Amino acid sequence: MARGLAFDISHLLAGGMVLLSFALLYQDRMFSLLRIYALHALVLSLSVAWQAWVQGAPHLYVTATIALAFKAIVIPVALHRIVVRLGIHRTIETVVGVGPTILFGLGLVGLSVAVILPVTAESDALAREDLAFALSVVLLGLLMMITRRNAVSQIVGFMSLENGLVLAATGAKGMPLVVEISVAFSILIAFIVIGIVLFRIRERFDTVDIHALDSFRGERR
Amino acid sequence: MAVIFDLVVQGAQMALVLVLAPLLTGIVRLVKARLMGRRGPSPIQPYRDLMRLLRKEAVLAENASWLFRVTPYVVFASIWVAASLVPTFATGLIFSWSADLIAIVALLGSARFFLALAGMDVGTSFGGIGSSREMMIASLAEPAMLMIVFAVALLAGSTQLSTVAAVLQQPEVGLRVTLALALVAMVIVAIAENARIPVDNPATHLELTMVHEAMVLEYSGRHLAMIEAGAFLKLLLYVSLIACVFLPFGLAPSGAGPAAYALALLVYLAKLLGGGVLLALFETSIAKMRVFRVPEYLGVALMLGLLGVMLLFVSRSL
Amino acid sequence: MLTAAGAAILLLLLLGLCGPLHGRLPGSAARTDRIAYGGGMAGCFVLMSVGLAALSGAVEDDALSAALPIGLPWLGAHFRLDPLSAFFMVVVDLGGLIACIYGLGYGTHEREPGRVLGFFTPYLAGLNLVLLADDAFSFLLCWEFMSLSSWLLVLVSHRDPENRHAAYVYIVMASIGTFCLLLAFGLMAGPGGGYGFAAMRASALDPGLETVVLLLAIAGAGSKAGLVPLHAWLPLAHPAAPSHVSALMSGVMTKVAIYGFVRIVLDLLGTPAWWWGLVVLLLGGLTAAMGVLYALMQQDLKRLLAYSTVENVGLVFVGLGLALAFQAQGMVVPAALALSAGLLHVLNHSLFKSLLFFGAGAVLVATGERQLDRLGGLIHRMPRTAILFLVGCAAISALPPLNGFVSEWLIFQAILLSPQLPDWALRFVVPAVGAVLALSAALVATTFVKAYGIAFLGRPRSREAEAAHEVDRWQGAAMTGLAALCLAVGVLPALFLDLLAPVTQALTGASLDRQSGLPWLTLIPIAEARSSYNGLLLLLFIAFSTVVPALVIHRFATRATRRGAIWDCGFPQTDPATQYTSGSFAQPLRRVFGTLIFHARERVDMPLPGEVRAARFSVELRDLAWDVFYAPVARAVEFAAGRLNHLQFLTVRRYLSLVFGALVLLLLVLAIWQ
């Protein structure tokens, strides 16, 4: 396989993830959001698998499998059921309008490129480009977390952020413990989802339901 | 032998001020009466008053404390000591170095301190009013006095009255603006400190504007006599002080012969007489002011004193 | 020598353990009292002797310093007893010794004695340790320890909210002061960390930095000493403590603060610039004037005394300012005179202020009252206290032949030397400060006529005052001792001034001529033709002129005395309420200075004709420093705290936004930086 092709494909996949992150930012319907997220995870799993093949690192296939099974299938399905069961509104209330959010997101991508660009080229270009995309995904995920009032979409934001991390980790050639880390993160996400179900988190995490109010606790004003 | 002579001179000075003080007050009263067209009492009337008071039984308020009884003597003693430290007719007295001008001011302050306390001892509203006002006047008069002291001391390079008088006798001192300012300030302070018109009226009773007399209202008999004597001494002290500092001519130097002392004594008596007449003239030509005008009046003295000192500080460098 | 001092200090620290043990030992609670105060007396006595021995030069120099392997690890704790610290040690331990005697009696009236005992002796130890410390860390450690223990002593009567407020303001101000000193030492030590005083003395600072150090020293030590406008905590905290502690705080701790200032500015900093003296003089004059004016207006006896402390600190700072001004011009003898005057006043103030606080404590024990307007006539019920308090009042009012007059006289003498100074600004300021001092001296007399007259003279204004009784012998003994000392210093100032010679020699390079050898023990600071003073002779004179006329009159005139009703110009008012009160006594002067300095507001509520209610008159006075300096800072902190407090109640999303914002900000910084 030509080195150029390997580069192009991984570039394509990583770029696809950034694009999907923008789609997540843009989306204001709950179920579509979950579907786009599933797609996001799918692209991640493809990208990881491609890296496993390119780097000749078979353990990365495990990570790819986890991404595919857990993130692209189990979690979206679970969240879908939660949304239905808890009767959460199907539209997502954003804090700032979609337009400004997207513009800001573009700025973030620019920022990530700007900070990664000066990295000396001797660390191979693949890692460098991947890194810029991964950083963009992370930042966009965070942006999504803070521009949505709704807990489910915030979780989706967190998970897309985490996808960015896995992308970065697999892009780093020969990095040990990647599998362990991805497992650890999956546990974390599972915790969050369970947390939503069990505690029906409201107050501080804004709302699952937009009608719930902030009831300040502990130390009331 | 010289020491004994010095001691005699010092003793004579103490006796002299004591003897002359009532006479000065008597003269002032007489001149005032004449100026107002009255005949007036004899100049020796104050001596008679004192003798009469001394012979009388003293009446004390039921709740008067020991402080009340001791104060007249303390006040008298403080003023007497202060008065005898001011050179009257001779400089360089044997004990003059034991206290300087600042100490004399402080001694007068002590007298006032105790008198004000005594005014509050029985617990009457008159006593309180007197003490309170006396202390207010003193609070403003004393700094003015100290400023005068500063001015004089800076000019003479000493706070010792003997030295001051000796230095100011020198012809090269000449006429100084500072001295003139200090003189005016000193007169103002002297009038205030001796409870004279326009600050206070020594001849009044039963008037809400009285200050000094309100304070000593409860005194009688020998106690009152001591306080009166103290007041006489104080007037004498101020006149002597002004004479010593501003008109230092005729003072006998230390260790002069008896003839020189006799001459100096005559000069001193003339100065006293002049001072008394001037005071009476001044008092008859002015009206008493309200109590709350007094601070402004004394403020003038303070400013004049400070101005004098400042001028000195500045002129020294030129 | 220093080992004896160390042992005494250790003893004092250990005695602090008596506090928790109070009432738990076999035997009575009074026994713990006696152990603690008795031990305190012993410790103070040893320390005072050590100080005196060091001051008189009876000890070898190398016996006067020590380095212990504690404190800052690579430096160790250095202690040294030089003439300056020895002098202050004498002042501190004399005060401490007598306070312990007083405490033996006064302590039995405490509701919870353990709260006093636990901190009283450590406090004494702290005061001494500050004086001995010879490196910045030990100095500040002991300094702050002193604040800490006195804070707890202010909190003895912790149930009273006013006391808690006072303690709080106190500890915060103390901490700010400590930080100022810390910064000053930080500058002097430099980045290398030369924290030893010897190293600081040896190293020269940039003039600009020296200025900063001076200002920090003024803020740090001055706030502890009570310099206006940093004084506002002092009149709150000093009166709140038990009276023997108040005496120590006012009489002694302010002196330790002055010591800190002298140590830093005159010893460690090197040659002063000409305007340092100007700054210190101005502050001193301001402090003296404001202190006494506020004192005059107080109605609470102990608070009045505390404000008067402010005034006296101002007086000392005037002396120090003059010393700095002379020193800057190399005029060492006048500098020595000014410094001696200031330091002698340090001793004097510690004596009469302790005496006065003890007197106030006696009144408090006897009547439970501190408000002047509820006292009166105590001279009949507490004769001994009354006469001793009178001595204190006379001494603080600078009446000859007591001690207050001597130091004031010396300061005036120093002022009279100032025309020799070449700087124009100083030539104008010095006489003005002199006038201010003269004014405040006169006002002090007024203040104490008021305090004594209202509290001890007249007729009792309350039932408590009527039922007062004389205090016990310990308290009496303590006050007697102090009164005797006041008289001794006033009558024999030469002996005490000679003690200061090594101090001024070390700090200014000159000292006054030996005074105690002169005939009649006369005081001649510069030259006989210039000025001299003899307290002994004056005392004899006054005694003679008091006793002789009295004897003559009693022998030759009459000694008949009759008691009668009050005369009062023929209209005697029997109700004690018709007497002058402290407010009415101060009214004429309040009129003079009031609106300008206190923002005094007098309100008269006069009923219309026909109305039957009583007329009311009220006065509101404010401490300007509080309004201008303290309150705005407190409000600003309060405001900022209120604003920032919203950050406690955000939603998780907003907190995440903060994280996100920080991240983006840092990345931007990185992008731009690269």
Place this chain on the structure above:
Amino acid sequence: MIELTPLDILGEAIVVTILVVPAFFAGLLALLPGYRLTARLNVAAAFVNFAMAMLLFVARPTPGLYLLVDDLNVSFIVLTTFVAFTTSAFSASYIAHELEIGRLTPTYLRFYHAMYQVLMFAMNLALVANNIGLMWVAIELATLTTVLMVGIYRTHEALEAAWKYFILGSVGIALALFGTILVYLAARPIIGQGLDAMAWDRMLRAAHGFDPVLLNLAFVFLLLGYGTKVGLAPLHAWLPDAHAEGPTPISAVLSGLLLNVALYAVLRFKMLLAANVDALAPGPLMVAMGLVSTVFAAFMLYRRRDIKRMFAYSSIEHMGIITFAFGMGGALANFAGLLHMTMHSLTKSAIFFAVGHISQVKGTQKIADIRGLTESHPVLGWGLVLGVVAIAGMPPLGIFMSEFLIVSSTFARAPGLALLLVAGLVIGFGALLLRLQGVAFGPPAGGRAPVEASYVPMFAHLALVAMAGIYLPEPLVRWFQNVAALLGG
């Protein structure tokens, strides 16, 4: 292969022990019923840990691929195991009372003890890890454990605090991971891929050749990621609530230990950056965050109504001071930072012990409802006074010394920064003393029940702090100085 001496083997054994013991006891305590036995076992396990950690002074293992003990972390390990031990002793008596009043059920107790040991394990692992990935995992584990412990009372407030902690912690973890990946990326070209490129000792030796841009970027992420755990403002939000709502022993461990562990991670990365001349100086960033935290927390102290939350803010303040000190760098400031960290751990946990007793006897954590403690409970009250006075930086207690060094050494170098720091310190001081006076003095209010739990841990800590303020033992000083030199400018 290097020859292994018996000491090396002993060292190896010790390190393994301090990891295995808590792991084993975690499992055991999860299974065992009953309160008395489990509490004692918990103490015993913590003690064994502490004793073993002390042995690390005698023998250390040679650095392997996973484990590393050097001058820097040995101080952290000993401090951690010591405070963990005393806290377990405190917890034993504290939890008994919680069981009595029914705030905890026996089932949760089992869970609590198991989690306590897991936390010990995770912290020890984070400290001895020679691998940045392993350390990351350990810190994540510690976070998750404490999240569970914070929520253990299952009240509305506790769950919410746990949730907040969890979410903010997760984001922090994510950021830290990104930073970790970046560091690996920077190390790989020099060291070669694999575990070696994640090992501290190897990275430090090779750090001068790393790509500075990647290192800078990594440090930003690591500072924010681990800074969240340290509780630096504005990343602090989880901290006050987690402290306030969890069981008090956990608050003590959080403040006294977990924050330190996170700071340890930051320090390690700071050393990497310091070793690379082209990378940005990490100091200014840390100084800025430290200052912001100090001043911010100082203001926040004023409006607090919950006593535990207040001391949590005080922890933020002190972590700010420590970060500031390490950011300033230099022998004096680093020394002061280490000292401050040690003193803060000891003091703050002592304060939380006191607060635990207080909330039990008074039945409330509301500051307004607690008054006159020195009168109603003299020993406890004066203990609290001593603790707060210590944390406020008054002598003769240890924090005074470190603050003295920090402020005085900073003022000569950067006066403006020192003034800001002093302003923060004074403002915080004012708030702490204000609340202390309210709580400890005045007419007593609230319950008067006697304290049943043991005072020993609290006073043991305070005694150490008091001693350190006056006298620091020579070996400790030398060793702090070594570490300070390691940390560099």
